[in-house]
Amino acid sequence: MKIIKVKDYEELSKMAADFVRNLLEKKPDACLGLATGSTPLGMYQNLIEMYQKGEVSFKDVRTYNLDEYCGLEKTHPQSYFTYMHEMFFNHIDISENNINLPEGDTANHEEACNSYNELLYNDEIDLQILGIGGNGHIGFNEPGTAFTQETFVVKLAEKTRLDNQRFFNSLAEVPEFAITMGIKNILQAKEILLLASGKGKAEAIKKLVSGEVSVDFPASALKEHANVTVIIDEEAASLL
Numbered sequence: 001m002k003i004i005k006v007k008d009y010e011e012l013s014k015m016a017a018d019f020v021r022n023l024l025e026k027k028p029d030a031c032l033g034l035a036t037g038s039t040p041l042g043m044y045q046n047l048i049e050m051y052q053k054g055e056v057s058f059k060d061v062r063t064y065n066l067d068e069y070c071g072l073e074k075t076h077p078q079s080y081f082t083y084m085h086e087m088f089f090n091h092i093d094i095s096e097n098n099i100n101l102p103e104g105d106t107a108n109h110e111e112a113c114n115s116y117n118e119l120l121y122n123d124e125i126d127l128q129i130l131g132i133g134g135n136g137h138i139g140f141n142e143p144g145t146a147f148t149q150e151t152f153v154v155k156l157a158e159k160t161r162l163d164n165q166r167f168f169n170s171l172a173e174v175p176e177f178a179i180t181m182g183i184k185n186i187l188q189a190k191e192i193l194l195l196a197s198g199k200g201k202a203e204a205i206k207k208l209v210s211g212e213v214s215v216d217f218p219a220s221a222l223k224e225h226a227n228v229t230v231i232i233d234e235e236a237a238s239l240l
């Protein structure tokens with residue numbers, strides 16, 4: 001695991017966007033695994049600016065998002081479908097056909113997991129972008145999730161619902177379940193880029209760097225992958 005320490009969120013976002021741009025220069029039809037949440041927003045913004053300047057194109061790029069809430073309509077303001085379109089896809093030249101997210105808005109979530117897993121089996125993610133939860137979750141793989149887990153319906157940890165409450169009007173509105181790529185799917189990516197910014201991530205980064213590999217800390221699974229880069233800012237690195 002390669003750790004790169006940068007000054008602040010701005011630098012982290014630029015470096016992460018450069019990482020993606022470098023990949024697309026080499027492989028314009030690359031497949032990207034994408035994350036939502038606060039952390040990658042700056043990276044998306046930088047990529048949009050690069051696109052607007054003609055420095056990068058997503059014309060032939062395919063994307064797979066890590067996760068989606070269960071029970072929210074696609075058009076719900078807090079669905080990850082909406083987030084990805086508003087924060088990234090609507091501003092670049094990606095083809096809608098090349099965009100993939102788990103289907104959270106369905107009566108049959110098991111079937112939605114199976115079909116997402118099938119899609120992932122028939123493709124290969126070149127670069128998976130990850131954030132990290134305060135409890136070490138990656139995607140919505142909460143502590144206790146087996147490293148062999150594939151796409152599944154997860155009951156969100158109370159801590160995760162509380163962390164995400166800021167995007168909803170109340171805790172009651174935060175969905176209790178989500179569909180997420182499993183840790184096994186994540187580890188199948190050729191390369192992984194994990195981003196962490198701010199004091200709130202310092203404890204998790206300390207555990208990631210110096211803790212042992214354990215299902216109690218899902219991000220530790222990344223130590224079993226040969227090509228992982230972690231970009232952290234000074235605050236996230238403050239306990240190292």
Ligand code: F6R
Nearest residue numbers: 035036037038039131132133139
């Ligand atoms: C988002 C996701 C989550 C977040 C994590 C950190 O698709 O899978 O694992 O990456 O919860 O979220 P932020 O970036 O909001 O701190």
